[in-house]
Amino acid sequence: MFIDQVDIYLKAGDGGNGLVAYRREKYVPMGGPAGGDGGNGADIIFEVDEGLRTLMDFRYQRHFKAQRGQNGMSANAHGKNSEPLVLKVPPGTVIKRKDTEETLADLTQHGARAVVAKGGRGGRGNSRFATSRNPAPDFAENGEPGEEFEVIMELKLMADVGLVGFPSVGKSTMLSAVSKAKPKIGNYPFTTIKPNLGVVATRDGRSFVMADLPGLIEGASEGTGLGHQFLRHVERTKVIVHVIDISGTEGRDPVEDYRTIRNEMALYNENLIQRPEVIVLNKVDLVSDEAVFDRFEKAVGEDSEIFRISAATHQNLDELLYRVADLLEETDAAEDIPENTDERVVYRHEKDRDAFAITRDDDGAYVVSGASIERIFKMTDFNRDAAVRRFARQMRTMGIDDALRDRGIEAGDTVRILGGEFEFVE
Template sequence: MFIDYVAVYLKAGNGGNGLVAYRREKYVPMGGPSGGDGGNGADIIMEVDEGLRTLMDFRFQRHFKASHGENGMNSNMHGKNSAPLVLKVPPGTIVKNKESGETLADLVEHGQQAVIAKGGRGGRGNSRFATSRNPAPDFAENGEPGEELEITLELKMMADVGIVGFPSVGKSTLLGTVSKAKPKTGDYHFTTLQPNLGVVSSKDGRTFVMADMPGLIEGASEGTGLGLQFLRHIERTKVLVHVVDISETDGRDAVEDYLTIRREMGLYNEELLNLPEVIALNKVELIDHDPEIIKHFTDGIDSSSDIVEISAATGENLDELLYKVADLLEVQPVVKEEIETESRVIYRHEKDPDHFVITRDDDGAYVLSGQSIERLFMMTDFNREAAVRRFARQMRTMGIDDALRERGIKAGDIVRILGGEFEFVE
């Protein structure tokens, strides 16, 4: 089964907790702190595997949780970092944040990787907080939680040539005739419900990959029928073969069919109209190559594209069609996708991580939210008095205390962060 769109939940690994410990050797009086740091949690990475063609692996498993980092140990021993969780995807996969729609990665080349969910940093052990004023700190950090998000995976097929046209004009028959692909064919609309790939070789030895796309109808750019599935995949093709039923069976109008397809392509993405195309007038055996019918079509579309009269069923003129397609492919510039730039593979954080927001709950409690304060809250061990005092100092440094006073907070009022709450103390 061909799967080209899935929603997936990801949870990167949490960092391991730092340890509070002290040296206890027999001949080392008043030994100092020796608590080690926690290990880093596992990242979740998407990696391109050219052997994959669909997102089928994500159909039944859509929740992925990476392993946590190991907790710190005595004698300043660092907890083990967790190995990343690598998820394999086919070439042409676009990763987006489901909530915001932001593109996180565009993966096109074999072996290309992108970190989609970042694992949490390991918490620091108490030995990391030793100072001349406090040589034996009795607190440590908890590990940082790993990132958690829902994403969508969208596959755009990687084919040199895309076969486009209305349903039942002979696209699948054409692909099956010129390649070893075995797409489903039939004399009814939407026989093709998913893209089919085939490797095509012309008689002069030139080879390319051709894709038969699901049929398009009017309104496809707005999602009607199979339109968006069709349009998504042709964005990566280099040349189009536009198949038209010149026999106008089923009461069709060949000119109107061609113009409708072009119009819907332009509404979806104007750049699609700049792709070089070859127009294949199929089923010419049914009109005996009537020159008047051919002329009516060419005058009606007013296009400079090459036109080839073919019969996908009998094989007539298919060699000429393949020669023209191969010629167009040869003159297309080789454009290497800029997969290393931030616009292609990206991983974004908040622009101002120290930004925080203060709101009020229905019961009057003050609610704090923001990347840094929430991260600080989750990495604080509130069972230790020294860690609580450190948390309070950091809140003052971030300007949160002053901001709460400006909002009118009084001693004893409740402050909430991520469901936890405490009283404000002057």
């Protein structure tokens, strides 16, 4: 089964917790702090495997949770970092955050990698907080939470040439005639409901990959029929071969078919109609009136490259393939394909990491939210008084106390952060 779009949930590994421990050695009755740091949580990495052709593996398993780091140990022993969770995807996979639609990775080449969800760093053990004023701290950090969100995975086929056209115009027949691909062929709409790929070899020794894509209908740019499934794959192609049923045996006007599809492509992405295009008038063996060709060629313009073929009888196929191969040699890549990378393709630009917001609940409690304060909250061990005092200092440093006063908070009022409740004290 061909699957080209799925939604999945990712949870990178949390960092391991730091440890509160002290040296306990013979003849050293007042040993110093010896709590080790926690290990880093596992990243979630996507890697291209050229042997894959579909996102089928992600249809039935849609939740991926990476391992957390090992907790810190005594004697200042560092917890073990977790190995990354590597998910294999086919070439042409685009990964976007579902909530923001931000593109996190665009993976096209075999072996290309991208860290999509970053694991949390390990919490620091108590020995990391020792100072001259507090040589034996009795608190440590919890591990930082790993990133957690849903992503949309889209597959855009990596083909040199895309066959476009209305349903049942002969695209599948043409692909089967020029390659060893065996697409399903039938005389009814939407015979092709998934893209088919074939390697085409010309008689002069050149070769390229051709894709037979699901047929378009009017409204495809808005998702009607198989529109978005079709148009997503066209974006990667360098040359477009526009197949027209010139015989009109399906009861449609060839000129209107051409204009309709060009319009839908422009509505979806204006760049598509700027691609090199060859117009193929198929089923010429069923046409006896030369005026049919003259009318079409006059309507679309003299500058258009038009080939008259019959995919069924192989008429003029060689001449068409030679011209397509020439265009590929003259044409740059359809999109700027990113090189192999071990980093994110898109970097997140945060205007202010310490930004926070204050709202009021129905019961009058003040609710503080924000990525930075929530991260600090999760990394604080509230079972230890020293850690609680440190958290209070961090809130003051970030300006949250002053902001609460500006909102009218008074001593004894409730403050909430991620479900935890505190009493505001001056």
